[in-house]
Amino acid sequence: MNRLYLLYLIFILSCGSNNSYYLIDYQSFTIYSGLYTHKVWYKEAEIESEEIHIYIDGDGKPWKNRFFISSDPTKKSSVIQSLMDFDYNEKVYFGRPCYHGFSYECRSEDWTYDRYGSHIIKSMNDALTEYLNKKVKNFKSKKIILIGYSGGGAIAVLMARELKYVSKVITLAGNLDIDSWVNLHGYTYLNGSVNPVDLTYGHANLNWLFFFGGEDKNVPYEVMQSNIEIAFPDAKIMVLPGVAHTTGWGKYYEIILY
Numbered sequence: 409m410n411r412l413y414l415l416y417l418i419f420i421l422s423c424g425s426n427n428s429y430y431l432i433d434y435q436s437f438t439i440y441s442g443l444y445t446h447k448v449w450y451k452e453a454e455i456e457s458e459e460i461h462i463y464i465d466g467d468g469k470p471w472k473n474r475f476f477i478s479s480d481p482t483k484k485s486s487v488i489q490s491l492m493d494f495d496y497n498e499k500v501y502f503g504r505p506c507y508h509g510f511s512y513e514c515r516s517e518d519w520t521y522d523r524y525g526s527h528i529i530k531s532m533n534d535a536l537t538e539y540l541n542k543k544v545k546n547f548k549s550k551k552i553i554l555i556g557y558s559g560g561g562a563i564a565v566l567m568a569r570e571l572k573y574v575s576k577v578i579t580l581a582g583n584l585d586i587d588s589w590v591n592l593h594g595y596t597y598l599n600g601s602v603n604p605v606d607l608t609y610g611h612a613n614l615n616w617l618f619f620f621g622g623e624d625k626n627v628p629y630e631v632m633q634s635n636i637e638i639a640f641p642d643a644k645i646m647v648l649p650g651v652a653h654t655t656g657w658g659k660y661y662e663i664i665l666y
Contacts, residue, residue: 441535444505453498459551461499466558470519480511481519488557494661505531522600529566551575559583565604576615585632605639616643621651
């Protein structure tokens with residue numbers, strides 16, 4: 409009986425869609441932005457540091473396949489959560505609208521065609537600002553760094569354009585030119601989304617650090633290189649050898665994080 413009960417508990421934990429099974433040593437709560445609910449996990453710094461790292465995950469699984477939309481876009485694995493294991497600064501995993509059990513609040517367009525829409529960015533910005541105001545004393549004296557993976561990289565860049573307190577944006581396999589990306593794969597255009605390379609960015613003190621995988625076939629840098637270099641002329645861009653879209657990032661954590 410005890411063995412059966414243990415197996416049952418393992419099954420229940422493995423089926424959860426909120427990814428909390430991985431971030432088990434983090435504190436978690438939810439923030440309602442006025443538009444959407446965001447699930448947030450955070451952990452205090454393990455070193456002396458003025459930096460706060462805000463992690464934004466990728467698109468997950470918005471589609472079951474090329475024809476059918478997922479009922480919940482959250483994936484059960486996360487590249488960026490794995491990278492967080494190497495980060496000893498104060499760190500926050502900031503859930504996107506509609507993810508981690510809150511797809512019922514949304515239209516399916518919010519995690520498909522509108523996934524980088526202005527309403528999504530506003531909700532992220534409002535929720536993040538509320539979090540920092542409530543949880544971090546004098547947060548504007550800290551170095552707030554957004555770290556986005558894949559589609560989360562697009563969201564991080566679009567957020568930083570509006571948030572004057574952000575000092576740096578780091579992207580990993582960031583989908584920073586969504587039109588070139590959909591053309592590459594033959595996808596339907598994300599008509600409700602904002603393409604990061606179509607905007608201008610005026611932060612005098614904002615640093616951009618974009619990492620791409622040399623073996624990445626999903627978001628290859630060479631496909632969007634020219635548009636990224638025009639939109640972000642001051643960005644530091646690195647293509648990492650041996651890194652694919654979902655593998656190889658961990659061996660470069662010191663370059664990425666420190």
